[in-house]
Amino acid sequence: MDDATETPPDALSDPHAAVRRRAVLADSVPPGAVAAALRDPVWCVREAAALAAGRFAGADGAVRAALVAMTLHDPSPHVRLAAAGAAGPHVRPERDYGGAVAHRFERQRARAARALGYVAPEFAEGAVRLLARTTADSHPKVRLASLRALARIEPAAVLPLVPVVVRRCAETDPRVAAAAREVWLRVSAAPGAEPLCPLSAYPGTDDLAGVRGTLERLPADHPLRCAWDALPPVRDEGLTAHRFAKHLAAVCARVLNGVRTS
Secondary structure, three states, rough: OOOOOOOOHHHOOOOOOOHHHHHOOOOOOOOHHHHHHHHOOOHHHHHHHOOOOOOOOOOOOHHHHHHHHHHHHHHHHHHHHHHHHHHHHHHHHHHHHHHHOOOHHHHHHHHHHHHHHHOHHHHHHHHHHHHHHHOOOOOOOHHHHHHHHHHOHHHHHHHHHHHHHHOOOOOOOEEEEEEEHHHHHHHHOOOOOOHHHHOOOOOOOOOOOHHHHHHHHHOOOOOHHHHHHHHHOOOEEEEEHHHHHHHHHHHHHHHHHHHHHH
16 A cells, blocks of 8 residues: 555554654545644644645635644644645735734734745735734844745735835844845845845945945936935934934835836
């Protein structure tokens, strides 16, 4: 018998977790048995069941809901990751995570943000709307999870959040700043973000002289140069990376507004 396609009737109740894990991954396991395995006491069996449940999540709302619940409540990070990947193509961001991103416990907000990175491309816009809230969360773990989720989403969908991402590049938490910079570099190099490319090296720094030199080399009518000139000048005295990031974010917002209205 081929274990990849057929399962002995009693394998899913075997006392050995390895046997149950192998059994739940078989193609012949019915949806009800997979759903039951999502509640197995051993994390590696639940992980396998979450992977298998992805086959049914589109047609079975109860399975999808169970996977979404696992992304928020399962104690194992491996299981939460498997559930997020399995549920992601079938998730509707506001329906499934709208409440969780506003939960009073930061752990729930962080887990919801992390799961939003796995949504299908056609629902990325809804995910980004929720991640706009969590990227500005008061807790650094939530901001970190949000930025890592944004790094998984198509850059074109993330473009409206560039000003927020630029400000996060100057975070005091080095993990948050590094995650923000990864998103910034990815999005600023994407189609539609060409006017922002000359700034790519500067968010997270206080290199005012470098930005000025870069802008002077641009044509006078370049959107980035026009946006910079339209804002109050930055003063060298007392300049910090945080203050500079705030100014760069305002420049980016002005450029993006011009791109959308042109």
